[in-house]
Amino acid sequence: MSELITLTLAEARDGLKAKKFSARELAQAHVDAVEKARALNAYVLETPDHALKQASRSDERLARGEGGPLEGLPLGIKDLFATEGVRTTACSNILRDFIPPYESTVSSQLWRDGAVMLGKLNNDEFAMGSSNETSAFGPVASPWRRPGANTYVENGKIVGEPLVPGGSSGGSAAAVAAHLCLAATATDTGGSIRQPAAFTGTVGIKPTYGRCSRWGVVAFASSLDQAGPIGKTVRDAAIMLRSMAGHDPKDTTSADLPVPDYEAAVGRPVKGMRIGIPKEYRLDGLNPEIDALWEKGVAWLKDAGAEIVEISLPHTKYALPAYYIVAPAECSSNLARYDGVRYGLRVPGKDIVDMYEKTRAAGFGREVKRRVMIGAYVLSAGYYDAYYLRAQKVRTLIKRDFETVFDQGVHAILTPATPSASFGIGEKLKADPVEMYLNDVFTVTVNMAGLPGVAVPAGLDAQGLPLGLQLIGRPFDEETLFSLGAVIERSAGRFPVADRWWEG
Amino acid sequence: MSVDAATVKRVAHLARIAVSDEDVPKLQSELNAILAFVEQLSEVNVDGVEPMTSVLPMAMKKRQDVVTDGEIVEKIIANAPASQDNYFLVPKVIE
Numbered sequence: 123m124s125e126l127i128t129l130t131l132a133e134a135r136d137g138l139k140a141k142k143f144s145a146r147e148l149a150q151a152h153v154d155a156v157e158k159a160r161a162l163n164a165y166v167l168e169t170p171d172h173a174l175k176q177a178s179r180s181d182e183r184l185a186r187g188e189g190g191p192l193e194g195l196p197l198g199i200k201d202l203f204a205t206e207g208v209r210t211t212a213c214s215n216i217l218r219d220f221i222p223p224y225e226s227t228v229s230s231q232l233w234r235d236g237a238v239m240l241g242k243l244n245n246d247e248f249a250m251g252s253s254n255e256t257s258a259f260g261p262v263a264s265p266w267r268r269p270g271a272n273t274y275v276e277n278g279k280i281v282g283e284p285l286v287p288g289g290s291s292g293g294s295a296a297a298v299a300a301h302l303c304l305a306a307t308a309t310d311t312g313g314s315i316r317q318p319a320a321f322t323g324t325v326g327i328k329p330t331y332g333r334c335s336r337w338g339v340v341a342f343a344s345s346l347d348q349a350g351p352i353g354k355t356v357r358d359a360a361i362m363l364r365s366m367a368g369h370d371p372k373d374t375t376s377a378d379l380p381v382p383d384y385e386a387a388v389g390r391p392v393k394g395m396r397i398g399i400p401k402e403y404r405l406d407g408l409n410p411e412i413d414a415l416w417e418k419g420v421a422w423l424k425d426a427g428a429e430i431v432e433i434s435l436p437h438t439k440y441a442l443p444a445y446y447i448v449a450p451a452e453c454s455s456n457l458a459r460y461d462g463v464r465y466g467l468r469v470p471g472k473d474i475v476d477m478y479e480k481t482r483a484a485g486f487g488r489e490v491k492r493r494v495m496i497g498a499y500v501l502s503a504g505y506y507d508a509y510y511l512r513a514q515k516v517r518t519l520i521k522r523d524f525e526t527v528f529d530q531g532v533h534a535i536l537t538p539a540t541p542s543a544s545f546g547i548g549e550k551l552k553a554d555p556v557e558m559y560l561n562d563v564f565t566v567t568v569n570m571a572g573l574p575g576v577a578v579p580a581g582l583d584a585q586g587l588p589l590g591l592q593l594i595g596r597p598f599d600e601e602t603l604f605s606l607g608a609v610i611e612r613s614a615g616r617f618p619v620a621d622r623w624w625e626g
Numbered sequence: 627m628s629v630d631a632a633t634v635k636r637v638a639h640l641a642r643i644a645v646s647d648e649d650v651p652k653l654q655s656e657l658n659a660i661l662a663f664v665e666q667l668s669e670v671n672v673d674g675v676e677p678m679t680s681v682l683p684m685a686m687k688k689r690q691d692v693v694t695d696g697e698i699v700e701k702i703i704a705n706a707p708a709s710q711d712n713y714f715l716v717p718k719v720i721e
Contacts, residue, residue, distance in 0.1 A: 223701035331681050345681060374687050443664040454641060461642070463714050465705035474717045475642070483644035491643055495653070496660055498641040499629070508627070509664070514677035516670050521678065554659040572681030597682055 126151040127301040128618070131195055131358035132385075134304055138184060138194050145184065145194025149177035149238050152196040156240055156302050158625045161275045164287075164297040166201050166259045167209055167242040176238040183236065192365055193236030198303035200294050201242040202249055203229045203349075204338040208239075212340040213257040214247045216460045216467045216485025226338025227370045228307060228349050235365045240303050244293030247487045248457065249314055249342045252561040253550065254292025256489040261547050262292040264322060265300035265619045269586045275626040285544040285587070288318030288561075294352045295322040299619050305353040305362045309339060311346045312445055313540075313565030316577035319352050320539035320590030323579040323617035325359045325607065326352040328565075330598045331572035332377035333363075335370030343452035344375075346445075346569040355616065356578060356607040360384035363600065379598060387601035388608045393427030395606070398532040402438035403564060405541070411583050412538045419536050419580055419591045422613035423606065433532060435523040440516050441567040446559060447500050447513035448570075453490075454497025460485060492555060521571040528596050534606055537564050539577040539590035568594050576603040580614045588617050627665070628658045 126148050129137065137143055153170040173196060180194035204210045204222035211217040225233075233239075246256040254262040263284035267273045273282030287296040291308035295318030298306050308315040310328035319326025327350045334349040341347060351362030364385065369378040399420065404413070420430055462468035462481035469484045471477035486494065500509035527535070541563055550558050568575040574597070577590040591610055595603045629637070634654045638645040645653065699712050708715035 220705055223698070223704055332684065371687070371689065375684065377682075377684065378687070437670070440667055440670055443666045446660060446664050447667070458642075462707060463716055464702075466707070468707035471717065474719050476644075477717055478642040479639070479644035482642055486643065491641075492653070492656055492660070494641045494643065495634075495637050496657060499633075499637045499657070499661075502637070502640060505627075511677050512667055512670075512672055513664075514679075515672040515675040516667055517678040518675050519670070519672070521681070555656055556659050556663045559663070570681075 127155045129304070130354045131304040131361055132355070134195055145177040145180035145238065146174065148194060149173045149196050152240055152303060159300055159302050161278055161280050161624050161626065162263045162265065162296055162300060163260055164244055164262050164293045164300065164302055165198065165241045166211065166213060166244045166293070169208060169239055169241045172208070173238050173240050180236055180238065190235035191361065192232060194238060195236070195304050196238040196240045197232060198240050198243045198294060198297045198306040199229055200245050200291055200307050200309060202245060202309050202340045203307055204340070205229055205239070205242065208242065210242065211258070212248050213245050213259055214485065214487070214490065215258045216482070218258065218467065220465055224338060227335035227372060228339065228366045231365050231368065243297055243306055246290035246292065247490050248340065248453070249290040249309055249311055250453070250489050250493055251289040252313065252317055252558050253286040254289040255286065255547065255551060256487055258487060262287050262296045263547065264296055264544055265624065266322065266544060266587055267623065275624055278626070283546050286321070286547055288321035288544065290314040291318050291352060295319055295324055295326070298322070298324045298352050298354055300624065305351055305358050307349060307366065308352045309347060309349050310569065311342050311449060312569050313562035315350045315352060316565045316575055316592055317540050317561055319577040320579070321544040321588065323588035323619070324352050324354060325356050325576065325578055326350065327359050327363060327576040327600065327603065328568065328574060329363060329367060329600050330377070330574045332375055333367045333574070333598065333600070335368070335373040335376045337370055337372040341456040343449040344456060345452060346449060354618070356604055356611045357385060357388045359576070360388050360604045377598065382601055384601060384604050387604040390605040391427065392423065392605050392609055395428045395533040395602070396531050397423050397428045397430050398433035398527050398535040399430060400433050400435045400438065400535060400537060402435050403537045405563070409542055412541065412589065415581050415589050415591065416536070416538050419610060422610055423536065425613070426609045431532065433527045433535065435527065435567070437516065437519045437523050438567055441520050441570050442559060442563055444513040444516040444520070445566045445570060446496070447509050448517065450493040450497035451501050451510050452497070454494045454501065457490070457494055489555070517570050520567060524571045524573060533596070534602050535594040537592045537594065539564060539592040543583045543585065543587035543589055564592060573597060574600045574603055576607050578607045578610045579617045580610055582617065627661055629654060629661065
């Protein structure tokens with residue numbers, strides 16, 4: 123039944139309703155695919171028994187003509203979402219054995235709507251990274267290969283030059299692209315949904331800050347973190363987001379607004395919409411392929427009747443440096459809880475401070491330590507005003523840039539999703555950390571301003587690797603992004619991975 | 627601004643992360659690369675700009691001051707590295 127795994131989420135949903143196959147068959151096909159794809163390292167925990175049990179219950183509900191919007195649909199869950207009774211690690215050694223006694227609000231809503239959990243997906247440690255190489259479980263390999271590069275699987279291990287799937291939601295993006303789940307949950311603090319989606323030819327949306335509850339999601343930078351889905355198509359992402367979104371009294375920053383039927387926005391006409399093209403995103407030395415793709419995106423939206431206007435977002439270049447003050451500051455505060463006392467790893471010490479220091483030295487990886495230390499530094503006495511306060515003021519200016527163009531009647535903004543296609547595992551690790559940070563240059567502004575952003579696959583580069591375009595919307599107007607994203611998808615076509623080389 | 631080796635050690639202690647002497651030079655150069663990168667912000671004119679406190683205007687929700695949860699001590703200590711009689715165990719902190 124391997125063809126079941128190549129269905130989209132929407133097709134699988136419709137097939138289940140039409141009784142073309144059972145939820146149990148659909149789950150089994152995915153369980154088998156996950157098992158055969160271990161070389162990719164997309165899953166850090168497989169839960170096949172759990173999945174099959176949930177699928178059987180879905181079959182019962184479907185037989186009675188009941189069932190929620192996601193009834194019987196197998197999903198992967200980023201290992202940043204707490205799942206009750208199922209190990210949740212944030213892919214950090216400090217949480218290696220953590221079994222949450224509670225369920226995150228977002229995942230609980232998926233189960234409420236009938237979804238099936240296949241397992242927990244790999245990510246950069248505490249979601250800090252852009253390549254999934256900082257995970258304590260090791261890197262994820264993208265299901266994409268450079269054509270001509272001799273990359274294959276031997277004895278369950280990848281040989282050759284595997285590529286990164288992006289990060290931090292690298293497991294989510296790789297699993298969706300490799301047909302190891304119909305869709306996945308992900309989180310985005312600076313680009314962690316949109317960049318991996320762009321690298322793998324999948325669709326990823328970071329909704330408006332406050333759209334999805336952060337309760338039960340391992341915290342990185344609380345004023346920037348937002349959950350969202352990665353799916354095979356724009357429609358699939360829309361279906362997922364409707365279930366994930368919604369007000370939660372347990373998260374005071376979650377927005378008390380009705381959740382629209384996002385799927386209904388897919389295919390809605392975009393005629394007359396004003397699309398802004400920010401001139402500041404035309405970076406010096408921008409890859410000509412990325413520029414050409416951007417031009418294509420402009421032409422597609424124009425053909426669909428949208429009006430294209432040049433806009434200016436003058437503080438764009440300061441978003442990434444401001445992010446690398448705000449995010450580490452919040453991370454150093456959030457990660458203070460990992461002290462070896464209430465949960466997680468403990469390394470004994472001669473006194474309590476020694477225990478804290480040894481625990482955190484052993485439990486955190488290099489990137490996490492760097493960010494916690496930068497955060498501690500920029501918040502420390504004498505530096506707070508120069509760094510943190512200044513960065514928060516710059517953030518106000520970044521947000522004002524967007525408000526100005528939206529006030530001028532711009533409905534959405536079109537930009538590239540990433541400055542390049544995927545790169546090889548290990549290729550960027552030798553450089554200084556800033557080199558890796560530049561991956562998020564087009565996505566991070568959106569988090570700084572709390573806006574929704576979607577990455578939609580738009581083409582392949584000269585090496586044959588996927589590239590994406592990003593659409594940025596007004597606050598809480600994800601619907602417009604789904605309508606515009608669908609135009610790009612219809613124009614560019616889809617980019618499914620055809621060759622399952624990782625099955626060996 | 628850049629940090630020297632002594633500052634790296636001080637920040638590591640503030641962050642409660644044990645750092646060995648051999649590790650200091652590498653961390654120092656990485657932290658300085660990041661600090662050099664964020665230095666660009668000093669060219670932005672932020673006179674009269676309010677620092678951001680909330681990314682979207684949102685009224686803080688209030689709720690009744692009543693107990694809505696609790697009596698879950700087993701769940702709370704279930705992941706503790708060391709516990710006894712429903713308490714977390716830590717090394718002695720008061721002589």
